[in-house]
Amino acid sequence: MTGLGTLDAWVGRTIGVGWLPTRRDLDAYQLRCLNETIGKARVESPFYRSLAGWPETSHLDELKDIDRFPLTTADDLARGDPSLIALPLRDAVRLVTIPTSGTSGRQKRLFFTEADIEATVAYFEHGMATLVRPGSCVAIAFPAERPDSVGDLLMRGLDRMGAIPVALPVDGPVEALVAALRELQPAAIAGMPVTLGAAARCMAADGGPPLRIETALVSADSVSPSFRTALAVIWGTEVFEHWGMTETGYGGALGCDAHDGLHVRETDLHIEIVDADTGRVLPDGSEGEIVITTLRRRGLPLLRYRTGDSGSIAESPCRCGSVLRRLRLAGRIGEPVALGDGKRLRPEVIDDAIFAVTGVIDFLVEFRSGRHMVVGLVTSDPRTVDEVRSVLRSHPAIGPALRAAGIDIAVEIAVDPPPPPCRKRRVLGVEHVA
Ligand SMILES: [Zn+2]
Missing domain, CATH: 3.30.300 (GMP Synthetase; Chain A, domain 3)
Known part of the structure; x- marks a missing residue:
């Protein structure tokens, strides 16, 4: 029923070509954006101005030249001094503070502008259109009360594509979630694997009426085979994976109906895979740490930011026909x-x-x-x-x-x-x- 055709078409419009984009179109767009982002970051952000290891010229002739620039880390976001911000604070509409798992207790701080938030809503609108039909009810199992939270932005995106998003009660017992789902009878659901897995298993065990949910958007750094099977058996659901974090502007990469890797949000992110120990860039197909550079963010651009997630970039084109590069996820780095x-x-x-x-x-x-x-x-x-x-x-x-x-x-x-x-x-x- 789906396919990334609509997402590629939107990517084409967003990057300024009037057709389905080719790989060359995307690479040219990414190079242009990288040069703008890097140039402005160096001039406008105190952090990037003082960052050691910056090459003499800020200009890239080709995409791979980005490996001349220093990598940045979660610590850089947590330190906040000097600031990464490249615009007056009054222009930042949303401040996000992310608790870090490190021992320092410092928190990462991110700022988003109105344009950043709009870019995410548009990505959710066109990304969700690949797995949800207009007019369908979509149950949201992410917290969505806070304005501009991930649940709120996802609901705004769904609303724009003509679907009917409804927030589920996610801070109560799993039985409340199950009752809400039975009443709602949604065509699709979005949430974390833990939440959706518990709801599906609870429903299978409680003897109540069964439910069919066609598609699920699951956001995680890895989706286990047993979870995928449970949702297929209990709800008849086709699971689409999503990868993202606050640093990626929530949306980062989305699975397609080939279910063989996740297509990167290349309108906004340039992705590299590096060796987690040496920081050296690895060729496509090799597993390493996922490093992102934001392409359109002016307020708080992230340059070569180490996400702590590991994965590889698929070498061959996707069966779905999309030209967007694909990530194969392999979990968090250093978490065994x-x-x-x-x-x-x-x-x-x-x-x-x-x-x-x-x-x-x-x-x-x-x-x-x-x-x-x-x-x-x-x-x-x-x-x-x-x-x-x-x-x-x-x-x-x-x-x-x-x-x-x-x-x-x-x-x-x-x-x-x-x-x-x-x-x-x-x-x-x-x-x-x-
Ligand atoms: Zn695909």
């Missing part, structure tokens, strides 16, 4: 769980293994005193407890790693479980490898 004696586990492996058990609605994993892995389960079927324990023990990656580290597995039913969070599931109490 350290189990001692050099053994590591990726949180998404644990997540996928536990959610693959049909009776699981939601869960929390906690590592205690480096000796116990405690899984708090939300389930309506007590037999799920034994099943999860046995799945973890016999899992080819998890079982041997836990045994080697001398960690035992305890699975229990969670008492007073919190509502499924509108964010990534976190594994608690673990020591993260830096």
Whole structure:
């Protein structure tokens, strides 16, 4: 039913060509925008003016020349001195403060202008048109009350394309979410995997009437196979992945119906993949850290910003026919769980293994005193407890790693479980490898 044709057509109009853009059109647009962004940033932002390692000339002859410029990091955003801002503060319409996971406790601060917000709403409008029809009801499982929050901007984009977005109650129990969905009967849903997974599993277990939801937009840095299967089985849903963060202006890359990577929002982002240790640019197909440069942001431009997410750029063209480059996501950099004696586990492996058990609605994993892995389960079927324990023990990656580290597995039913969070599931109490 879908296809990126409409998104490519919009990209063509946005970058100023009157036809479906070719790769050459996009590269020429990106080069022009990079030169403008870099030139202005150096002149107008105190941070970029004083940034060490800046090459003698700010002009790029080709896209790949961007590798001559220094990389920037979340620390640069958190420090705020000198400021990255390249315009008077009164022109910034929205200030976003993002808590960082680092130990410094400093927060990243970002500013958006009216034009930045408009660019995101337009991207959501045309991106969502690839998976939602005009007139369809779309349930929004992101917090949407705050003006210019991601949920609010997504709803504004959907509204413009003629769909009917409705915000779900996301800060209450999962049963409230399920009741709202049954009443709404939406054609599509948007949210984080944890939220949608819990709602679907709860609905499958409660004996109430089934629901069919055609498409889901899922925002995450990786979507597990067990989650994708659960939504397909329970709601008959085709899952479209989205990748983005506040730094990308929320929207960043969107899956298509080929489901083989996510098409980058190339109207606003130039993407590079670098070696996380050396910072060197890697060729297409190689996995490394995703680095973004904003193309149209004048207030707070980000130049070669290290996102902390890892992935690769697909080498071959997409089956859907879009010329937009594709990202294959591979999770957060440096987030594996350290189990001692050099053994590591990726949180998404644990997540996928536990959610693959049909009776699981939601869960929390906690590592205690480096000796116990405690899984708090939300389930309506007590037999799920034994099943999860046995799945973890016999899992080819998890079982041997836990045994080697001398960690035992305890699975229990969670008492007073919190509502499924509108964010990534976190594994608690673990020591993260830096
Ligand atoms: Zn595609």
